[in-house]
Amino acid sequence: MLLTAPIIISFLTAIACFLARHDRVAQRWLSLLGSIALLIASFLLAAEVIRHGPIAAAMGGWLPPFGIVLVADLFAVSMVVISAIIAVTTTIYSFGEVTDGEERFGFHTLLHSLLAGGCGAFLTGDIFNLYVWFEVMLIASFGLLILGGRKEQIDGAVKYVVLNLISTIAFLTGIGLIYGATGTLNMAELRDAIPAIENDTVVLTTAVIFLFGFGVKAALFPVFFWLPASYHTPAVVVSSLFTALMTKVGVYALIRFFTLMYDTQMPQMQTMLLIIAAFTMVVGVLGAAAQNSIRRILAFHSVSQIGYILLGLAIFTPLALVGAIFFIIHHIVVKANLFLVGGVMTRLTGSEDLAKIGGLWRRTPWLAVLFLLPALSLAGLPPFFGFWAKLVVIQASFEADAYLYGFIALFVGLLTMYSMSKIWMEGFWKAHPNPSGAAALSLSRNELALLVAPIVLLTVATTALGLFASPFFDIAVQAAAQLTETDAYVRAVLGTLP
Amino acid sequence: MNSIILTAAARILTPLMIAFSLFILLRGHNEPGGGFIGGLVGATGFALYAKATSVKETIRALRLQPPTIAVLGLGAALLAGMWGQFFGDAFLQGMWPFYGPGPDGGTVGLPVGSVLLFDIGVYLVVIGSVLTILFALEDDVAHPDRLDIED
Amino acid sequence: MEPALAILIGVIVAASLYLMLSGNMVRFLFGLVLLSNAANLVIFVGGRLTYAAPPLVPEGLYAPVGVVANALPQALVLTAIVIGFGLLAFALVLVHRAYQVLGTVEGDDMRVAEPRADKG
Numbered sequence: 001m002l003l004t005a006p007i008i009i010s011f012l013t014a015i016a017c018f019l020a021r022h023d024r025v026a027q028r029w030l031s032l033l034g035s036i037a038l039l040i041a042s043f044l045l046a047a048e049v050i051r052h053g054p055i056a057a058a059m060g061g062w063l064p065p066f067g068i069v070l071v072a073d074l075f076a077v078s079m080v081v082i083s084a085i086i087a088v089t090t091t092i093y094s095f096g097e098v099t100d101g102e103e104r105f106g107f108h109t110l111l112h113s114l115l116a117g118g119c120g121a122f123l124t125g126d127i128f129n130l131y132v133w134f135e136v137m138l139i140a141s142f143g144l145l146i147l148g149g150r151k152e153q154i155d156g157a158v159k160y161v162v163l164n165l166i167s168t169i170a171f172l173t174g175i176g177l178i179y180g181a182t183g184t185l186n187m188a189e190l191r192d193a194i195p196a197i198e199n200d201t202v203v204l205t206t207a208v209i210f211l212f213g214f215g216v217k218a219a220l221f222p223v224f225f226w227l228p229a230s231y232h233t234p235a236v237v238v239s240s241l242f243t244a245l246m247t248k249v250g251v252y253a254l255i256r257f258f259t260l261m262y263d264t265q266m267p268q269m270q271t272m273l274l275i276i277a278a279f280t281m282v283v284g285v286l287g288a289a290a291q292n293s294i295r296r297i298l299a300f301h302s303v304s305q306i307g308y309i310l311l312g313l314a315i316f317t318p319l320a321l322v323g324a325i326f327f328i329i330h331h332i333v334v335k336a337n338l339f340l341v342g343g344v345m346t347r348l349t350g351s352e353d354l355a356k357i358g359g360l361w362r363r364t365p366w367l368a369v370l371f372l373l374p375a376l377s378l379a380g381l382p383p384f385f386g387f388w389a390k391l392v393v394i395q396a397s398f399e400a401d402a403y404l405y406g407f408i409a410l411f412v413g414l415l416t417m418y419s420m421s422k423i424w425m426e427g428f429w430k431a432h433p434n435p436s437g438a439a440a441l442s443l444s445r446n447e448l449a450l451l452v453a454p455i456v457l458l459t460v461a462t463t464a465l466g467l468f469a470s471p472f473f474d475i476a477v478q479a480a481a482q483l484t485e486t487d488a489y490v491r492a493v494l495g496t497l498p
Numbered sequence: 499m500n501s502i503i504l505t506a507a508a509r510i511l512t513p514l515m516i517a518f519s520l521f522i523l524l525r526g527h528n529e530p531g532g533g534f535i536g537g538l539v540g541a542t543g544f545a546l547y548a549k550a551t552s553v554k555e556t557i558r559a560l561r562l563q564p565p566t567i568a569v570l571g572l573g574a575a576l577l578a579g580m581w582g583q584f585f586g587d588a589f590l591q592g593m594w595p596f597y598g599p600g601p602d603g604g605t606v607g608l609p610v611g612s613v614l615l616f617d618i619g620v621y622l623v624v625i626g627s628v629l630t631i632l633f634a635l636e637d638d639v640a641h642p643d644r645l646d647i648e649d
Numbered sequence: 650m651e652p653a654l655a656i657l658i659g660v661i662v663a664a665s666l667y668l669m670l671s672g673n674m675v676r677f678l679f680g681l682v683l684l685s686n687a688a689n690l691v692i693f694v695g696g697r698l699t700y701a702a703p704p705l706v707p708e709g710l711y712a713p714v715g716v717v718a719n720a721l722p723q724a725l726v727l728t729a730i731v732i733g734f735g736l737l738a739f740a741l742v743l744v745h746r747a748y749q750v751l752g753t754v755e756g757d758d759m760r761v762a763e764p765r766a767d768k769g
Contacts, residue, residue, distance in 0.1 A: 001583055004579075004583070004589045008576065008579075008580060008589075011572065011576055012573075012576065014569075015569050015572060015573045015576070018565070018566070018569045019566075019569065057588060057589070058588055059588060059589050059590050060582075060588055060589070060590035060591055060592070061582070061587060061588040061590075061591040061592075109569075128725055128728075131729075132728065132732070135732045135735075135736065138736070139735060139736065139739070142739055142743075146743070149746075149750075151750055151751065151761050152761045152762040153762075154743070154746055154747045154750050154751065154761075155747065155751060155759045155760075155761040155762040155763075156762040157743055158674065158743060158744065158747050158756070158759060159756075159759075159762075161736075161739070161740050161743055162674070162677060162678075162681070162740065165681055165685075165736055165737075165740060166669075166681070166684070168736070169681070169684050169685050169688045169733075172685070172688040172689075172691075172692070172729055173687075173688040173691050175692065175725075176688060176689075176691035176692035176693075176694075176695045176725075177691060177695060179692065179695045179696065179721075179722070179725075180691075180694065180695025180696070180697075181695075228763075229762055229763055230762065232762070233762050528705075528706070528708065529705070530703070530705070534727070534731070627735065631735075631738045631739075631742075634742060635738075635741075635742060635745075
């Protein structure tokens with residue numbers, strides 16, 4: 001019951017919002033109510049998993065391996081909880097940003113469909129079902145991306161759509177091959193079925209196909225181009241939602257596949273993953289350094305952060321996985337927040353282009369603080385959460401003798417500082433090039449409250465996670481232990497160990 | 499389209515196809531058929547009607563906008579899934595309120611339950627989404643000057 | 650039968666890659682259609698090809714009689730076709746819209762979101 005709740009709640013909210021689309025107020029209340037219900041359900045589910053370990057439920061009463069199962073382990077529920085938090089902030093922020101027309105066209109319906117897809121992808125225990133949830137998410141994201149229909153949105157959407165479709169097909173091909181080789185699609189069964197495949201080529205081929213498919217979704221090094229091409233085009237709140245959830249689903253699937261099913265392949269894959277991680281970090285941060293527009297800096301920067309998460313996976317020690325989990329959560333909270341701050345900056349100054357804005361420190365010092373806290377966390381300064389995330393990943397790489405990659409991570413951290421200070425210097429510190437024009441742009445008290453409330457919420461979360469990191473560290477250690485010691489997961493799904 | 503033959507034929511063919519789609523939907527319980535294929539046949543019927551008359555006229559005949567039909571279908575399917583949960587069973591568990599073991603060992607009653615509701619949901623989703631796509635494409639071709647996506 | 654289908658899949662993938670290397674988005678989409686069909690065939694072949702009866706349970710019984718086909722790949726392929734159909738329909742409308750708004754179907758000329766002057 002609890003396992004299906006996040007998915008059902010999201011879908012019901014999507015339906016209710018669609019039926020109420022002509023009544024703006026009702027639709028907004030329904031949407032907010034749905035997000036809060038999702039948050040509550042995810043907390044209940046998390047409490048259950050913390051108490052009992054991984055839990056599973058068979059859909060339709062068809063026991064695995066015949067039916068589809070939903071499984072929740074600590075890693076999966078942490079992702080669901082964090083998605084629910086983002087759902088609440090996104091909903092509130094959207095009230096201040098999304099236009100009446102976009103709401104009537106179905107912004108809230110699409111938002112909650114996307115959340116349903118995300119929760120489904122995090123909770124499913126069947127690889128074909130994972131494909132289906134990916135597509136639910138993808139279709140909803142298409143709708144959100146073109147909502148409003150401006151020129152650059154269409155342009156960005158074309159690139160986003162075609163590259164994601166290729167990744168989808170690659171994923172599907174991988175599913176076909178692995179089904180042909182093992183005869184099962186259940187993740188828990190595949191844990192033992194994949195090592196049992198006699199032909200090593202099949203295993204390695206499918207592993208690389210999955211790496212490619214999820215790599216496109218996660219925006220890894222050679223296949224990340226769609227992200228900086230599209231993330232700065234839609235509404236700010238959509239950028240924030242995408243950066244929090246879309247790429248993370250790809251990363252989640254990578255971690256799930258390579259810890260649960262392909263862990264025996266790791267020695268062969270490890271060098272490749274390490275190199276990809278290093279390039280993703282470096283190329284992303286260099287791309288960000290070359291940009292001059294707030295959201296494009298942040299979008300490129302997301303790519304580099306994915307590299308850190310992949311580095312944690314590639315090193316593949318328990319501590320490194322803790323770091324990867326920490327980093328995912330950190331990145332979702334902080335990057336979603338920075339996009340929202342960037343949105344408010346744009347609204348107050350009239351442009352996203354750093355050359356055309358400025359003077360925000362003088363005008364709105366509180367906004368400067370709200371930018372500075374997540375930005376410093378992103379750059380990895382103590383005592384913020386980002387510091388701990390980075391520390392764990394880098395420490396894990398040093399412990400695993402991957403010094404080169406540890407130093408690359410440190411170096412990328414410095415460049416992150418550069419990008420963030422660029423936004424700070426240009427947006428907040430220097431004077432506005434056209435002060436009289438900027439002063440005319442002001443937000444009503446009501447709008448401002450709706451835009452700033454989610455930012456404050458996420459900033460408080462970042463700071464609290466940093467100051468009281470130790471309980472979260474314990475949970476992350478447990479989650480990583482469940483990823484490396486997969487017996488509990490398999491027992492939850494199949495009832496017994498094979 | 500201004501073809502008398504098509505218009506006259508559509509008047510007969512559309513109801514026939516919709517009736518046939520309902521037949522396929524119900525037949526899906528034990529034989530090949532079901533909500534998906536039935537929905538496709540039904541959508542073809544309405545698509546033919548739209549070709550013979552107009553998109554506007556078809557939507558009027560449908561009473562509802564195609565996306566609304568799809569969303570209602572999704573709701574029906576979701577309800578069918580939750581039906582089992584209300585009685586403590588799994589999500590999507592088949593529930594048969596009028597159907598069960600009879601006195602002589604066989605099963606008696608009307609095999610109507612959550613599975614049929616789910617199938618009807620699929621049927622509506624397919625009709626709704628296929629017609630949404632078709633009408634959007636039709637609109638796109640008919641009014642190329644209209645550049646807003648919000649329609 | 651499997652080798653023949655494997656070769657067919659290879660040919661389809663080759664043709665689709667050729668189409669997808671084109672800068673023209675319409676050709677690219679055709680390539681994508683072909684590629685998704687190839688993926689569906691992979692799943693279909695992955696379920697093993699057998700001469701068997703349709704997997705139907707006769708009236709009054711609880712299990713099918715004799716050798717029946719593997720129903721799972723068919724269900725998977727059907728799902729994949731439906732999803733692929735939806736995605737491709739969207740992509741087609743999007744490219745058509747892009748042609749109206751941006752005036753081109755050449756991927757290289759779509760530079761509104763990432764203008765060249767921007768040194769992006």
